[in-house]
Amino acid sequence: MENGKRVLIAPTKYGSLFCEMGTGKEASSNNLVIDENRMQGNKAPQYIAALSVCLGSVAAGTVLGWTSNIDLTKGILNNLEITMNQVSWIGSMATLGGLLVCVPIGYYCDIVGRKLAMLSMIILFSLGWLLIIFANSVTMIYLGRLITGMAGGAFCIAAPMYTSEIAEKEIRGTLGSYFQLLLTVGILISNVLGAYVDIKTFSILCFCIPLVFGAVFFFQPETPIYSLKKGKEDDARKALRRLRGPDYDVDSELKELKQQIESAEQNQISLKESLKKKATKKAFVISFGLMMFQQLSGINAVIFFTSTIFKQAGANFSFSPTIIVGIMQVIATFVSSIVVDKFGRKILLIGSDSMMALSSVALGIYFTLQDRHILNEDQISTISFLPVLSLCVFIIVFSLGFGPIPWMISSEVFPPEIKSVASSAAGTFNWFLAFIVTAYYQPLTSLVGADVTFYMFTLISFTGSLFVFFVVPETKGKTMNEIQNELNGEQINSNGVENKAYS
Structure with a gap:
């Protein structure tokens, strides 16, 4: 034995x-x-359910990537005349939509369920894309981008919540990373379509993607946790059998889940009271800190304005460079989904942010040499590969760590009594910063120069690496209770006994 x-x-x-x-x-x-x-449960149904819900992330990705490979100033959308300043606002309106929806979607998921909440986002996607397709003014494009951004932002909260509630702990990290993986697939689709089809056809195809999501995800179950919270034990049992397979000990997990829910209800406290707990305070610092360093690294500026950055760097291609960037992003995020439950969250975050800092400083140096006229045109042409290489490395390493993991950790570290509200607040903060970065990236580069802008991103990414090293705990392979115990300063010894950890 x-x-x-x-x-x-x-x-x-x-x-x-x-x-x-x-x-x-x-x-x-x-x-x-x-x-x-x-x-042990059959993992395949859990993978299928996670991939199907994250088809909504593909739809969200097309929203984010819509501006990356088209030049709206040339009147290619219904012959509308659009200025560069308006283009910046068109890009950032999607992030503003995500900002507005993050808090309401948490409550909405608790009222109607995770499944119905996400299916209802198809209506918002459809309305937003129709406004863009038939736009006869810039205002209609603004509104369409705002509404599609709201639908995409809702998935940033609801999809990780769904996957975390259906997954066994051994694969929770992998399933949680699927949101970011399918988001990058959506961005890649936008890059390809934007390069090879006219903008109206492009937008019509984007309109169709949420409908495909609905057709696939409709047949997946509601999460067992939500069903139990609503007193629907039979539905929870059926969901577990569907998600774990017929040979799994469903009753044992149901009992454990019921005990967790009953304990949470008995110990239910207000947000104000929860904030007095050490674990809750740490969770807010960890989640909001990761969201801040993710967005202020400049990632959305890079995604939204990839073509613009290449043009500023004087890079000329016979093909769209955004497609290569998109392919690299998908591959890197896929690799992250494989290794996140093997290597852990922390090492991937530190490695990701450190390499992002190096990529940003390389871009900054290139723009200094070019824009400050330190090198002449011939000399600059010899290092024209540098911005392309730096941008590709930046997006690859971001997709390995700082893309998917902050959302994953946010769904792991908050205590159950405030998870919906707290995760929504963290998502709102994330989208607010994304809006600031995308709206003011071009004005900032005009004011201080592209080089100084990327030096700022460098400093932020380097600081983020230190934050992860000193503040963020490793959550790989830990149950929700074990994570809360650790944040409270408790440790589990080899005999399974909780001890207080004293510093």
Whole structure:
């Protein structure tokens, strides 16, 4: 017998009974002993459910990437005359929409359920794209971008919430990263369509993507946790059987989930009271800090204005460079989804932010040499590869760490009694910073220069690496309770006993 190994003795109507091998509490030889590994859930249905919900992230990605590969100033959208200043606002209106919806979507998910909340976003997507497709004024484009941004922003909160509530802890990190992965797929689709089809056809195809999401996700179950909160135990049981497979010990997990929900309801406290808890204070610092460093790294400025940055750098291509950037982003995010539950969140965050800092400083140096006329045109042409390489590296390493993981950690660190509200607040903060960066990137570069702007991004990314190293805990492979215990200053020793950690 392996020391410390949990085995199932026998199921009862109250749940399955477990004993700890090698702890003096072994089952007798008369008991039927089944290896716990044989009772683990089937992971495939969980992967399918996570991928289907994140098709909504593809729709959100097309919203973010819509401006990256088209030149609206040439009157290509219904012959409208649009200035560069208006283009900046068209780009940033989507982030403003995301900002406005983040808090309401948390309450909405609690009222109608995670599944129905996301399905209803199809209406917003459709309305927004129709306004853009048939726009006869810049105001209609603004409004369409605002509404599609609201729908996309809703998925930033609801999709990670859904995946975290359907996943077993062993694959929670992987499933949580699918949101960012499919978001990058949506951005890539925008890059390709923007390069090879006219803008109206491009927008019509974007209109169709949320409809595909609805057709696929409609057949997935509501999360077991939400069903139990609403007193629908049969629905929760059916969902677990669907998500874990027929051989899984559903009753045992149901009992555990019910105990967690009952405990949360019995200990339900106001936001004000929760904020007095050490774990809650740390969770807010961690989540809001990661959101801040993610957005102030300049990522949305890079995504929204990729073509503009290449043009500023004097890079000429026979193809759209945004497509190559988009492909790299998808591949890197996919790699992150594979390794996040192996290497952990923290090492990926530090490595990601450190490389982002190096990429930003390389871009800054290039623009200094070019815009300050330190090198002549011939000399500049010899290092024309630098902005392309730097931008590609920036997006790749962002997608490996600082793209998906802040959203994932935000759904992991908040206590259950305020998770919906707190995650929504963190999402609102994220979108607010995204709006600031995208709205003022071009005015800032005009004021201080592209080089100084990227030096600022460098400093922020370097500071973010230090923040992760000293403040952010590793959440890989930990249950929600274990994460809360750690944030409260408690540790679990080898015997499974909670001890207070004193510094």
